[in-house]
Amino acid sequence: MASLFEPSENSQAKLEVVPNPVFSDPCLMPVTIKQIHDAMAKAGGERIVINHTAITNVRILGRIVGKELSGGKGNFDIEDGTGLINGIYWVDDFVNIDEFTEVQPGDYACVVGRIIYNSNQPVVSAYSVRKITNFDRITHHFLDCIHSFLQLEKLIAYIFRFSGTLEGVCIKVICQVTNTDEATAKALLNDLASIGEIYNTTDENRYKAT
Template sequence: MAGSSRETPGVVPVTVKQISETSHSGEEKANFVINGVDFTNVTIVGKVSEKAERNTDITFIVDDGTGRIGCKRWVNDTFDTKQMDEIQDGIYVLVIGHLKIFQSNKQIFAFSVRPVTNFDEITFHFIECIHDHLRNSKLQPKGDVSTQFQSSDSSLKPAVQSGSSGYQTASSGLSSEQHTVDVKTNCDELVLDYLPSSVAKERGMHRDELSQQLKIPSEKIVDSIRSLEDEGLIYSTIDEYHFKSAAA
């Protein structure tokens, strides 16, 4: 499996059930494999429960309707503390982090956790999961496509909680023309290529600095940042104006 797998850059949108069905690549870098693709960084969306705080870290459970997974956020400075103060039991969050095995269980070591402020984000996340699954399945040998899809079809059914009535399947009725996650503009690519240069900066890079350095109008930078953040390729740091690359 590992020998024929491909490595995907950036962050992979997944459901908790998909995570539970991943296999280990067996390579030294300890990647996981899904649909024949190696990955380490993931993004999930779900409801928080069992938040527990300690001096060095904060742990919590995320339930996305397909399963539950433990998450850990290291607390190294005041920014980490401030970010996690917003995260409380019962709210929906978007988590970006490294998938690892800890004490025989898969766990996400988060480097970005933020509340979901628009419930369209939940629907969009599950659409991304489906899109990624279908795209990668099509790249598999023909004999494996139907098996891959059937075995993990249930892991791609989105669910959001609606009041006290429990989980309901979220709509995924978007055409392929509407969903263009894997299409980037030249501006997106320039921003994505330039951000790793700020890896040494704890705060990341201000969007105005990106505009100045790349000589691109600020409104185009803002559009690219929004697009790349939605894809999980970059994330905000101390505020909504500073960003770092998820791959840095």
């Protein structure tokens, strides 16, 4: 295990932490549509942050409520009980045409893709749109969404509880362990501070658990 704590010059204490347990694939995050809309509202045209992590690709499960295919471009709407979002899917006659044509309005589908802006609205640019026939996957998806959020919170709490120094934990450690940039880590730390879980110690970049 790597030592990730950066002590002050007067401290020799170190923090040993486990590898990041938040996502098995850090490039793919299970999300709800409400999470996407909420994140877009806060983003203001910039990058989208969900669970205090700048997202690249997302996984959505929901019901297809509208669909059309024209000139190799598929358009669809999907809703998951928390909201509705539009998606686009580029169809290749020899690769993925069957995958998209199999899914019909009223079917449940698993959509994997990235979030883009279209007229200031979130749109899923999908890499995969696959019909769901085992409805247990819907329940599992929502549990994954909850798990992703809770695991990140637990990871931060773990770091603070075992920092082992009076100075607390440097924000650079949080960035390294959670694989986020400083702005994202700062947002998470501010949230934890607002509910009384942590506080600043020697300066604004060092935190300790209450």
